[in-house]
Amino acid sequence: MDLLNIVKEAGVIGAGGAGFPTHAKLTSKAEYILLNGAECEPLLRVDQQLMEMFPDQIIKGMEAAGKYVEARKAIIGIKGKHKKVIVLMRERIAALGLSNYMEVMELRDIYPAGDEQVLVHELTQRIVPEVSIPLKVGCVVINSETALNIWNALEGKPVTETYITVAGDIPQRLTLKVPVGTAIRDVIAQCGVKNLDDYAVIDGGPMMGSVMNNIDGYVTKKSKGYVLLKKDHFLIRKKTVSLERARVIGKTACEQCRMCTDLCPRYLLGHNMQPHKVMRALSYNLEDVKEQQIAQLCCECNACELYSCPVNLHPRSVNSLYKQKLAEQGIKYQPVQMDFQARSSREYRLIPSKRLIIKIGLTAFDKPAPLTQVEFRPKTIRIALRQHIGAAAIPTVAVGEKVKAGQLIGKIPDGSLGATVHASCNGTVKEIKDNSILIKVGS
Template identity: 60%
Template sequence: MSLLDRVKESGIIGAGGAGFPTHVKLAANAEYILLNGAECEPLLRVDQQLMELYPDEVIKGFAAAGRLVGAHKALLGIKGKHKEVIAILKKRIETLQLGDFVEVKELKDMYPAGDEQVLVYELTGRVVPPAGIPIQVGCVVINTETALNVYHASENKPVTEKYITVAGDVPKRLTVKVPVGTPIIDVLRLSGIENFDDYAVIDGGPMMGPVMDNLDGYVTKKTKGLLILKKQHNLIKRKTTTMDQARRINKTCEQCRMCTDLCPRYLLGHNLQPHKMVRVTNYGLEDIEDQKMALLCSQCNLCTMFSCPIGIYPKHANMMVREKLVQKKIRYSTKQTEFEARKNREFRLVPSKRLIAKLGLYHFDQPAPMTDITVDPEVVHIARRQHVGAPAVPVVSLGDHVEAGQLIGKIPENSLGATIHASISGTVIEINDTFIAIRRD
């Protein structure tokens, strides 16, 4: 079986973003493969520790992925502040005799360094076209945990576990490996908090992660971080603002255009101008052609959480316009073929420390060390759709006994998707449209 087939059979997806199936990415032909080790969301600590603790596995998986796409060079992007990790990576690359192929490239400590298109520009100097993807400029991007999983696939080990940072306003900050399908509440309690009545939990990073409606969910292959904050924290209040509330607050917009001037995609040369989308929603403007720029938003949330001096919600305005365009099946297109970053970009990058302070997270920006704590849930609920594409089709039945690592869901015929595997050994006790539940032996 080829490595690409093993990646497909192992159910590998993007481990920290939308969850795009990795076997599809690695079926492309590219000049560069890029490793996204930026982990630019404040307080998350998974990738930097994986590179420190498992450098050989990450490097080998990354290099193997690079060979699959026919890359001439594999560029490993990591923030320059992680000096010890960088030293380890450089030493191991030379020891593994991969120095002619794999190269460590240092990134600025800014947000959003891990945005796929920002990363491509920082590492290669190439600008991905608006509404485009990295392969259009000869690049394929995977993240650190995905590279680790590619290595595991080469050893015939499917994705059954997930690394998660638990951080925020908690007694214990930590990073832990848990079985896919573990109840979220079991992971949250590792923080030292038992009663969450006064707390809210962000699923992911503080900028792009949503506030969870309830804590009854389960870990998926995409779960990256769980940030616990008091419900009265300003970040929680802003992230739970409704569209109607944002629409009213946005009436106070001063049209200073700071949201546009600091927009990462605008600075890459894209025609995305959040202040104009606020204008559209405030005044009911109807020029659809000009509104198409809303489709270029990466939803990094910088405009709302940092840039605006009076605290309105440009991202919400952008999403209002975007939703209207999607409903009408309107897409963005451009006849332009060459793009350049704006000349003032380097002077408008947002330092991570300033962002953390603005978010009110300064006191929580502490280490979350990897632990060897074992989480052994009695029952796991493995989502059939924890990836971009169609839900996995069950290949097990109620009452079946399964072993950890056994295939329990396959990709539907002629569809985009990813396989799923049992994360514990036990008995299948429920199968529905959403998940497959397994009770531990």
């Protein structure tokens, strides 16, 4: 069986983002394979710790993927501040005899260094066209945990666990290896907070993650972090403003300073993303939203909303509002060019991570979250059948059936983009509904 099918059967997906099925990235040829070790979201600590603990496996997983797509060069991008990890990875690349094929490049400590299109430019000086993907400029991008999962797949191990940082205004910040399907409450319970009534939880990083309406959900393959903050923290108050409220505030208070545009990472790469123009459109109550197609270029990094705007308005939310309207009318952005140049001002408008952390009020919580061994013993697990971009997996088990850890319980629908799903614990299937499988753990 070739690597593509091994990865496909193991259910490997993008572990640090939207969950794009990795086997689909291996279907084309590329000039470069890039490993995204930036982890630019404040407070999250997974990638650098995995590279420190499993350097050989990550390097070999990346090498296998790179050779499969016939990439002539493999580049690992790590922020320069992670000096220990950089030294280790370079040593192991040399020890494995891969120095002529693979190298580590140091990234600047900016936000969002981990955005795929920013990463491609920082590592190769190429610019991904609007509404396109890195493959368009000869690049395939995977992240550290995905490379580790590729290696595990080669060893016959499907994806049944994920690594998660629990951080924020809590007594104990830590990173954990968690079985997929574990209750989020059980993960958060490890942080030392006795009473969650005063807290809100952000699912993901503090910039792009969303505040959870409740924490009664379950861990998926792409879960990367939970950030706990008091409900009155600036970040929680800002993130819980409704789209309608954001629209009203923007309509009445935007002064058209265009800072949201001038610091937008996609605009600085030469794209036509101009949030200030989308904000301006609010004032005109336009029924025809075709002119606001640029909203679809927004990568939702939240730099405009949480850093750039001097009066704390909501450009990202307004972009999302127009995205919805455009989708309802079936309108898609049509690029007018394919070749882009980074704007000359880009070098002077990059967002330093430390300054961003100060701006969003997280400096006191920007501390290590060491990888900690915790044995989870859940009574039940709930495995989502759609943990990825694409169609939900189709159950391959029935209620009452006994399953073993690593067993296939959901397959990809024929002719669809998707990912397989596996049991993370031994147990008995108790329920199949709401695109998920509930398993009672134990014999």
